[in-house]
Amino acid sequence: MILQVKNPVVEVHDLTVSYDRKPVLWGIDLTLPAGALVGVIGPNGAGKSTLIKAMMNLLPVSSGYVRIFDQPLKQVYSRISYVPQRESVDWDFPASVFDVVLMGRYGQLGLFKRPRKADKDAAMEALEKVGMQGFANRQISQLSGGQQQRVFLARALAQNADIYFMDEPFAGVDIATETAIIQLLRQMRDQGKTVIVVHHDLQSASEYFDWVVLLNMRLVASGPTEQVLNQELLEQTYGGKLTLLSKVGDLLRKQEFPAREKS
């Protein structure tokens, strides 16, 4: 059940990503529709975050390419926004909540230029959207997990992008934050934005997303939630690892083989 769409906002073609020559994602072919709230779902080690990072050009790919709005990523930086995993940064950095949210405006500002008043307004507005306006001057080292996640979200909102890539925004946050975030994501979708979310909780997936991508080292399914979240496909995703696949991957690493003959 892999449904390809016409005029996709995101097109992933034959994408293989390896760590230390061992492929963790094999030949992903994927298209995503505009204006959808997309969940990327799969077990631990399935390569969910890897897929997002490869889409964001943060990892070298062994094969394939990614196009966003039918253009390579480099052409569309101003239209995309990435929310990394909360743990990917050191929160003991000397900065305030407002400083971090203001970083969302850096892309539009470009090099050298200092944030203008309008950028500060935009940052404050983004903070209000996530309900953190009272925390603007708080040190980021004093935030709880849920608050950190909201700050990252506000930073992405301040970018005013058309498509959002979020890596585990619901991991380790309290229930109030989770509800607030999902409401916000729905609002964004209703405004025509596309939101792609790496998600680990199968329970809430059917309720949250309109489109689901099932992943376990390879693409298992991609399609509207009600067609994808069924017993058979979930078993394929979660049931038994493809041991042969990872054995071959190990072999590639040990023998220092390339994943493609020509790259």
Added chain:
Amino acid sequence: MQDFLEFFSFTDANIRYVALGSVLLAASSAVVGCFTLLRKRALVGDAVAHAVLPGVCLAFILSGTKNPFILLIGAFVTGWLSLVVIDFITSRSRIKEDTAIGLVLSVFFGIGILLLTAIQQTGNAAQSGLDKFLFGSAASLIGEDLIAFGVVAVLLLVAVVLFYKELTLLCFDQAYARTIGFPVRGLELLLTTLTVFAVVVGIQAVGVVLMAAMLITPAAAARFWTENLKVMLILAALIGAFSGIAGAFVSYTAPSMPTGPWIVLIVSMIAILSFALAPGRGWIARILRQRRNKTRILEENLLKLLYQLGELRQDYDSARSLEELLERRNIPRKEAISGLQKLKRQGYLQQENKRWLLTPEGEKRGRRVVRLHRLWELYLTQYLNLASDHVHEDAETIEHIITPELEQRLIEELNYPDLDPHSARIP
């Protein structure tokens, strides 16, 4: 003392130059060091500092002069080369970065010492003073040297101001910087180049062996005092400048004394003091915080005891003796007495011939602690399914830290309960 006055009156032009030079060098390397520290690449500075030595020696051998510009170029080339080698080793082999840094540092420094010894044995008269690069000599910062090193130092400061926004983002969240289209490779290159330059200009004053301390220590000390990056940069610059000028003074009064060790000792003293004294992050502040917590626990326990005795006897208005209290709870006698005295001073207790009585305020506070204890016990049994005989110990600690807001939420979630798991009434 006379030396001190002579130096710090800055009447002598030479002294002015030396002081100005030391301040500039130390401040600029401290500012760049802040970003190196926040990027968690403190060790890299050390490697660069050691790797600069062979460059200085080679430049001297090839040119035969001690022209500071030429030596600077030599230093820059090998300093930079060391970073390239570290990157190459880390990406092309299974050797981890810390090992690569160790390898590169010692190999480059070894070559440097080899070259230096070779130069000294040629008997070339021009070579005298080259060994100052090992441990630094601030007093020789005059004339051409000062101009060369000063210009680079000023350029460093300008670059940091110009790229403040970009460097900050690079250090905080590199992946994000890439997704908004920042030239991350270029910025990394910039920061690396700044680090190499900071090291190169600092070696005249501090020497290659101890240069890393000049890069990192002011930043580490400044971090203790502030949570604001701009303030941190300024503080680091001030700390660097202070130790720089102190080093220049030492170098002036005792010209044969190497300056580097002195500067490093002074800046390390400042770092240790910061570590101990800084509010919030400092060591003493933490000890005080823990002691405050301990007294608070003791006081609240005493109030709780008195309240519980009142509850037990159904009589809150008679005074209790110390023995009655200690019978119910094992508190060291001396601690208990001082705690009771303090509570009396604070107006929570009254004393009636060696017996203790809660004032209305004391009763209120004691009742609150008992209430929190029982609420928490109830919460643990209901929400965590703990057995009712396992919840007491937990509640003993939690009762002291629950805030009024949390208390309100607790009461709501438990649906305004009357009894705790042991069927005691929740007051």
